[in-house]
Amino acid sequence: MTRTLTILGATGSIGRSTADVVLAHRDELRVEAVVGGHDAEALAQTARKLGARFAALADEKGGAALKEALSGSGIGSGAGAAAVSEAAERDADVVLAAISGTAGLRPTEAALKPGRRIALANKESLVCAGEAFMAETRRLGVEILPVDSEHNALDQALAAGRNGDVEKAIITATGGPFRTWSRERIAAASPAEASAHPVWSMGSKINIDSATLMNKGLELIEAHHLFGLEAERLDVLVHPEAIVHGLVQWSDGAVTAGLALPDMRVPIANALRHHERLVMPLPRLDLASIGRLSFEEADEARFPCLALARAALRAGGAMPTILNAANEIAVAAFMAGKIGFYAISEKVEFVCSSFSGRRLAAPATISDALAIDEEARDAARQLIPK
Template identity: 90%
Template sequence: MTRTLTILGATGSIGRSTAEVVLAHREELRVEAVVGGRDAEALAKVAIRLGARFAALADERGGPALKEALAGSGIGSGAGISAVTEAAERDADVVLAAISGTAGLRPTRAALRAGRRIALANKESLVCAGEAFMAEARRLGAEIMPVDSEHNALDQALAAGRIGDVEKVTITATGGPFRTWSRERIARASVAEASAHPVWSMGSKINIDSATLMNKGLELIEAHHLFGLGADRLDVLVHPEAIVHGLVQWTDGAVTAGLALPDMKVPIANALRHRERLAMALPRLDLASIGRLSFEEADETRFPCLALARAALRAGGAMPTVLNAANEIAVAAFMGGRIGFYAISEKVETVCSIFSGRNLTAPATIAEALAIDEEAREAARRLVPA
């Protein structure tokens, strides 16, 4: 059965991998709409390549360029918030939500609809507004399928039993570029060194989050909302080979694991069709040739951002929203050469401390989440050099 698909974030790394999955399965997947950020030419190329019916650019100023690039294709287009919302709401069986940052909150919320599957790759929907987002998805009867390799692996592994029989769920981390570095050496790290992820090809901000291990902390918060597990049943394990993506330990001592080669097309294909697997012409996992899989405890002394994220998860309420906002400002300051590597965690900790005494409840709506997000960002901006 052919399923229709809308891709929010079609020009990013997840969007590009999704395009490869679609092109390999034109009989099973048809693209309704694609959404991009500012690059009209790149979005037009994706829309034409995938045969989309509609293309929307978030940057309203790029509307004329997008329309011109699509001239003669028969593909409708628009630009600005209203066009992005239209794309998210168009009739489709699956919406791949991969717009990064808080910019993806509103379009992802707009995509929620009864019976629709959301293939979720926008962390902020769960980190910033997890309770509100998941409650709305349940109310509407929308299915949420994780695209992150770790959460997708866990979703598959959790099918082996009942959630009440889960003792612990573990997501893995490569350890980033500084896995073997001393704290003293990490403190002197350059932006280029922090951006050099050893396995995955991702955006620059996510690369820095992987270097600080904040990315794994945010993924713990995501797992809490996706699977309904408390902080005491969520853990991180460093696994440099990136073959084991998630593990589920059951109360009887058994462990179910999700393994795959590190290729985002694997979890994307699973999220798009879920239990109906798509045959993918990808290299197969050959454990004999790999020979050895290694695992280490995550070091929260050298990587304090992970500890901060755990603390935010335990605190609950609006603290994950505050954590994420402060981290985005601090990472941008580091990437701009205005602060050092460990100043990222220092600024995040300071902002979280400022908000901790207020006992803010979890945002009940996307609007509330965005308001708290902006307040936390402003607090972080005051802590970093202009």
């Protein structure tokens, strides 16, 4: 049976990997709409290649360029927030939500429709507005399937038993580019060094989050909402080879693990056709040739952002929203050369502490989440040198 697909964030790394999956299965996946950010030419090329019916650019100023690039294709187009919402709301069986940052909150919310599946790659939907987002998915009967390799591995591993029998669900981390560096050497790291991820090819901001291990902290918060597991039953394990992506330790002592080569097309294919696996023309995992898999504990002394994220998860309420907002401002300042590497965690900790006494409740709506997000960003901006 052919399933229709809309791709939010079609020109990013996840979107490009999704295009590869679609092109390998044109008879099983048909693209309804594609959404991009600012690059009209790249979005038009993607729309043409995938045979989409509609293309929407978030940047309203690029509307004319997109229309021109699609001239003669028969593909409809639009630009601006209304066009992005239109794309998200068009009839489709599956919506891949891969717009990064808080910019993806509104489009992902618009994609929530009864009986629909959301292949979720937008962290902010769960980190910033997890309770509100998951409540709405339950109300509408929307199925959420994680695209991140770690959460996708956990999703598959958790099918081996009951949630109540889970002692620990563990996501893995490569350890980033600074896994073996001393704290002193890390302190002097440049943005270019922090952006050099040893395994994955991602955007600059995500690469920095990988270097600080904040990305693993955010993934713990995501896992809490996705799988209904408390902070005490969630953990991180450093695994440089990036072959084991998630593990579930059960009450009887057994462990179920999700393994795959580090290729985002694997979890994407699983999320798009859950329970009906696609045949993907990808290299197969050969454990004998790899020979050895290694694991170690995450060092929160050298990577304090992970500890900050764990604390935000335990605190609950709006603290994960505040943590994420402060982190985005601090990371941007580091990338611009305004602050040092460890100033990222220092700024985030200061902002979180400044809000802790208010005990803000978890955002009840996406609008609430965006309001808290902006307030926390303003607080973080005050800490950045001009």
